[in-house]
Amino acid sequence: MAMRRLALICITAAAVAAVAAVAGQAIAGDGGTGELVTVARGKVAHRAWSLAVQGRHHRRCYTLAMNGRSAGSAITACRSDRHRPPLWNRLGGITSGKASVELDITRTRVRSMRVRIGHPRTNQPSEWIHVRPRRVTRSDADKANVRRNFRFAVLHTRGTLCVKQVILFNRKHHRIDRRRVPCEF
Numbered sequence: 001m002a003m004r005r006l007a008l009i010c011i012t013a014a015a016v017a018a019v020a021a022v023a024g025q026a027i028a029g030d031g032g033t034g035e036l037v038t039v040a041r042g043k044v045a046h047r048a049w050s051l052a053v054q055g056r057h058h059r060r061c062y063t064l065a066m067n068g069r070s071a072g073s074a075i076t077a078c079r080s081d082r083h084r085p086p087l088w089n090r091l092g093g094i095t096s097g098k099a100s101v102e103l104d105i106t107r108t109r110v111r112s113m114r115v116r117i118g119h120p121r122t123n124q125p126s127e128w129i130h131v132r133p134r135r136v137t138r139s140d141a142d143k144a145n146v147r148r149n150f151r152f153a154v155l156h157t158r159g160t161l162c163v164k165q166v167i168l169f170n171r172k173h174h175r176i177d178r179r180r181v182p183c184e185f
Contacts, residue, residue: 034145036063039136044156045099051154053136055145058082064103064154066094077103085150087177088113088166093155100161106133106151109170115155116165118183126164131155 034055041050049066060081065074077091085105093102106113110133118126133151141148155161162183168176 033057035143037136037140037144039140040134040152040154042154042156044101045158047096047099049094049099049101049154049156051103051152053140053144053146055081060146060150062091062103062105062152064092064094064101066096066099066101068096079105081147081149084108088168088179090163090181093161095160099156099158101154101156102161102163104131104133104153104155104163104166106153106168108135108149108151110151110168110176111171112169112173113153114167114169115163117155117157118162118164119157120160120162120183122159124159129155 036052036054038050038052041048043049047066047068049064052063052065054061054063056078058081059078061076061078063074063076066072073094073096075092075094079085079091084107086107087110088104088106091103091105093100113131113133114128115131116126116128131153133153135151136144136146136148138148155163163181164183165178165180167178170176
């Protein structure tokens, strides 16, 4: 009888320890792999684009995809999820013959951006656009297993897109930073 009682206590203690370990990992964010969650989508020049985010072992991975009538393309870029992102960072873009999309991330304090975009290989002049970066919702962040310490913006246009200059503003509309960037396309 005493042996059965001792075995039951050992089994119960092992079960409590296992539940505590699983709960501890869930609370601490064990850095495991989350779901690939689509956080934005749209259309430009008869092509659909989408942005998905996924947490992978303390890294935040972004997948930007664009689909056309006959083919599609996608890029994936990963960054540390433990550190806050830079004030502004271009993670990459996709250009097809008729449309371009580009993914930019910012810190959470950046609430709006003025971006000067150019159109390489065309006669179109550069233009200034106003962009409001978005945050991932809490539920999407939980599903994807990522921290909400960033904002994102997907720039899209017909033809080729080239960012030449960025001005960042906080929530009180005060300028935080201004920078010229090399034109990449």
